[in-house]
Amino acid sequence: MSLLSLNGITASYGASQALFGVDLSVAEGEVVALMGRNGMGKSTTIKVICRLLQNTQGEVQFAGQNLAGMPAHRAAKLGLGLVPEGRRCFTNLTVRENLHASARPGAWDFARVHGLFPRLEERGDQLAGSLSGGEQQMLAIGRALMTNPRLLILDEATEGLAPVVRQEIWAAIARLKGDAGLSILVVDKTISELRRIADRVVILERGKSVWTGGMDDLSGPVKDQYLGV
Template identity: 40%
Template structure:
């Protein structure tokens, strides 16, 4: 088991958001997290990556207890994070954005760019001059430059044009299936989620309530019942 989360609780200040989260993710898995706005999906990813402290329970990654580890040590252990809104460096070029993540030499930038041919012709362009879809591709590529074993993706299709969404689907399949990188995906776009995830967890009011087969999400009546 790559990721073992037991009884996890977290929140903002004295406000609890997540309660008694138990989550197990195996090497090579592709897990989707689905829930309404405000259910705690982004909070879960931020807690896993260390941006929000754990208030209860435990978090183990590749047999390493990361419950109290700071974010940079989680990243060094192989935990990658692509936040909602991309958060690239807009004043830096594409090449410079990638170099910041690749500075320890874990992965060659050229190797990552093989997965992102669209970025190759944009290497000298400022990140802020890219389209939303291109920025999302850059955020994914930047994460890969640090050689993650597990990638946490938060709403990667937000504000992205359909043509690049298809490109992102193909790229994530390659990352997961050919490079063996485990992925946890938070996403509201059901077509995107079901095209990728092999299992989907339903998050309601700060708790993981149910695990479902992605095929079940194509049935509107079943989906409505799951999301109640």
């Protein structure tokens, strides 16, 4: 049974419709990559999952519950952990305070997050706003983990980072899959890295899910048609 399932999701920003029928599912322990060119509805889909935007049609089920009308904070408490695009840390809190502010009881605590990202322990008393982009990204992931999510959602987690830092983040994500067995929904464009960790791919085109399959099935024509690479 799926941990997360979206069936026929449509959503709008006011009068402007952004999603026209998204179907997507993530099983327990599975890593699913959500792909598509810019402006195809990936971030809007994430917003709908996290209840930052209510869908107009269709159904979002998470952990056996229908999320219709549910506010974002209650959906998060069910186990949705979001690492948003652009990191968005609480810049005027220290690293430790950022982690503390979102902590909920569970397997993920300070020690485990510090084990994944030792730099967060070193920078514990530093203001989040003074961290480098890569460190802020580590903090954003650490903060989402401190909520002890059942599903971790990474929205463009490596965008705008230096190659060496990207490798560090991808290595950490691989550990989350391998060691922790966490379910992950990842939005990214780096096919080579996604190939290492993702079990399945869902491609969005103009607000609609148009292709789904294994990473190995992501052939040249599909990439040409939907991803422009």
